[in-house]
């Protein structure tokens with residue numbers, strides 16, 4: 250029997266926060282990129298420290314211990330403090346922006362998330378013990394602690410990666426919402442896990458080059474030797490294209506088409522990320538590994554910044570190609586379910602909301618309702634908040650005022666009624682014709698400079714044409730005709 254998550258069965262309203270000129274999706278994306286970068290540094294750092302401890306124990310590198318002492322301070326400070334603060338901030342923003350998505354994911358992956366947390370505890374415990382007691386421990390005990398630290402950090406990646414990859418490619422979970430492991434070990438699980446592991450190693454070794462340059466009391470030759478050791482770690486970057494292409498091969502055809510030119514923003518971000526990675530890779534492989542060049546603090550910092558840029562571009566694309574879904578074919582970014590979309594009796598379906606209204610049961614009042622000239626505009630604001638504000642603002646980032654500034658009334662009506670066809674990375678409009686008309690008036694009122702008075706509209710002929718356009722567009726997600734075969 251197919252089991253549906255309760256989060257997909259009904260529409261649930263939450264008090265969403267508004268972040269001014271930044272659209273909501275951007276807030277979570279921006280913070281996410283920062284957090285991912287720090288977390289990947291922590292994981293790669295653990296692996297790198299194991300390597301240096303081994304170099305110290307086997308007398309391969311006389312300054313390995315000195316490096317470890319300097320590096321783990323940076324690692325612990327950054328990963329424990331900044332990593333933990335941004336990690337909690339992720340939860341905090343998720344519940345303010347996308348409570349239904351995060352709710353569904355917790356509902357499904359509760360115990361896996363708890364498992365991740367136990368590894369996180371182990372990571373913090375081992376890391377702290379090393380920080381506090383490494384000086385008094387013998388080599389074997391130091392290595393054991395570091396191996397615990399690194400393995401636990403990597404395992405936390407293992408668990409969270411499955412949950413994140415699930416959002417774009419839910420795999421067998423799509424057919425059966427109780428198939429937990431099919432959702433976890435989904436088609437992009439392994440390519441993303443391996444890709445991220447390499448990313449972790451590259452970021453950590455670049456950060457290590459910065460630290461090596463800042464360490465006092467070392468001769469240039471000593472620094473060079475340490476840096477070349479880091480370069481051994483960095484050359485894993487040559488595996489990135491393999492895992493990247495594997496990932497690209499496993500993602501859905503429509504998502505792939507965004508990266509391959511379908512959405513120029515996505516394509517450009519992807520190319521910038523690839524370009525930045527190539528530059529780092531070139532420096533690591535040719536400069537450091539083959540020509541045994543030196544890398545000074547400034548260059549290392551620049552390369553690290555480039556790695557941040559590459560991570561930002563990559564994460565932006567990974568999140569972006571999922572549109573219009575937060576969980577593919579199950580849940581739209583605006584928390585409306587994609588499942589049973591044409592069943593008018595299924596609460597929360599597009600067909601149901603088109604009949605009964607998307608915000609008629611939304612108990613949260615519109616902020617500063619008194620600034621709007623009439624009730625229709627207030628209703629329009631509510632519809633905008635519920636259905637569009639995750640990806641749009643009115644005047645700021647991806648602002649509807651900019652996007653529709655030159656459109657006339659009927660263009661607005663028709664295009665919003667056929668939203669999923671206008672751009673297939675938008676969900677279908679999921680409300681009544683009255684709500685759609687209210688949204689149109691809300692946008693026009695804004696475009697006209699928010700005058701004090703605004704005449705409400707209620708022409709039945711207009712509502713009838715909106716209904717006709719909604720019916721023509723249907724309730725299914727939009728799909729480019731050229732991709733029909735791969736549906």
Ligand code: HEC
Pocket residue numbers: 572573574582583633636637638639640641647649652653664665668671672674675676678
């Ligand atoms: C999943 C995210 C998402 C949601 C939800 C969403 N949009 Fe969009 N929309 C986008 C993106 C991305 C663009 C492209 C902007 C660009 O091309 O620069 C866009 C473009 C548009 C455009 C311009 C289209 C064009 O061809 O010029 C309009 C109009 C629009 N959206 C209206 C809406 C309305 C109204 C809603 C709510 C009912 C909505 N969108 C919901 C992501 C979304």
